[in-house]
Amino acid sequence: MSGRHSMLWTHEGVSLSRLITKETLDAVLDFQIRDDDIVVASFPKTGTHWLSEIAVKILRAAGKTEESMDTMTSGPMEATRPTATQPSYITLADIPSPRLVVTHLPIQFAPKGISKPQNKVKVLVPMRNPKDTAVSMFHFYKKLWRLMGVNMELRWEEFVEDVRSGMVSFGDYCDWLVGWWQMRDNPHFLFLKYEDMKKDLLSAVKTIVAFLEVDLDESTIKDIAEDSTFDNMKAGLDNSTIAERRGIARKGIIGDWKNTFSSEESAAFDAWCEKKLGGTGLTFDFE
Ligand code: A3P
Numbered sequence: 001m002s003g004r005h006s007m008l009w010t011h012e013g014v015s016l017s018r019l020i021t022k023e024t025l026d027a028v029l030d031f032q033i034r035d036d037d038i039v040v041a042s043f044p045k046t047g048t049h050w051l052s053e054i055a056v057k058i059l060r061a062a063g064k065t066e067e068s069m070d071t072m073t074s075g076p077m078e079a080t081r082p083t084a085t086q087p088s089y090i091t092l093a094d095i096p097s098p099r100l101v102v103t104h105l106p107i108q109f110a111p112k113g114i115s116k117p118q119n120k121v122k123v124l125v126p127m128r129n130p131k132d133t134a135v136s137m138f139h140f141y142k143k144l145w146r147l148m149g150v151n152m153e154l155r156w157e158e159f160v161e162d163v164r165s166g167m168v169s170f171g172d173y174c175d176w177l178v179g180w181w182q183m184r185d186n187p188h189f190l191f192l193k194y195e196d197m198k199k200d201l202l203s204a205v206k207t208i209v210a211f212l213e214v215d216l217d218e219s220t221i222k223d224i225a226e227d228s229t230f231d232n233m234k235a236g237l238d239n240s241t242i243a244e245r246r247g248i249a250r251k252g253i254i255g256d257w258k259n260t261f262s263s264e265e266s267a268a269f270d271a272w273c274e275k276k277l278g279g280t281g282l283t284f285d286f287e
Helices: 003-007 022-029 048-061 088-092 130-148 156-164 173-181 194-199 201-211 218-227 230-238 243-247 263-277
Strands: 008-011 014-017 038-041 100-103 122-127 189-193
Touching: 003 008, 003 156, 022 088, 038 048, 048 100, 048 122, 048 201, 048 218, 048 230, 122 194, 122 201, 130 156, 130 173, 130 243, 130 263, 156 263, 173 263, 189 194, 189 201, 194 201, 201 218, 218 230, 230 243
Parallel strands: 038 100, 038 122, 122 189
Antiparallel strands: 008 014
């Protein structure tokens, strides 16, 4: 692979960043999930930090932790942060419970404790419409490459094709969705759409509180929802102790894709989504 694709390698048909090694993938499959772990399984840019922050706020309000999101998670377990020396799954093994475990892996590469959950583990899966996800990824990768000192220009016209053909880290987003969506009726799992959260955050927080089996009163739940709006979360993310988190809160809206996609690119995405998601029951709001 050349140019921008030189950052990728392929494992069992899925493109992955070269920052994720085969050794890590092998180790992660048997990573010990704890009974009281809360997992966020997300494709990048679909609301990972949003859901993580809400989960942490709920645990704190319930008196189950005093930690902040920055200290409770060390980023996607399979990745080595640009500023870290080892993959996060190693760091995670030493973090006291309750832990927030984040992964971007497709279901077939995820720890068995997540893909075949036992006991009480809870898995939150955010999902976002593929066009806004692609735009968000584009802006984030540009920032990440700068942070990593990658001296290459990322061009939208090429990137949008890469997303549609699965030539981005974690592969084809629609395949990723279909993989995890198999767990939709499993009681360990809660799927939440970014667009629904944006339209009614209070209901989403109530649903998460119930799913996590935490007892909180109505006014505490309202406060958590209020503190978790984009505007109220932005300052915390922008001032995070973790460098790559400072670029997360960008626009936080539904429909930003309209400012970026050409009509041809949009039609090609529609065809891709229809081909992959048609018949699965998975649909998205694009505005
Ligand atoms: P945009 O780039 O479209 O603004 P992730 O956490 O999975 O990396 O996703 C990042 C995306 O979620 C970014 O999207 C970011 O702005 C958005 N986001 C983060 N916090 C949010 C919030 N409280 N409300 C809405 N969107 C939020």
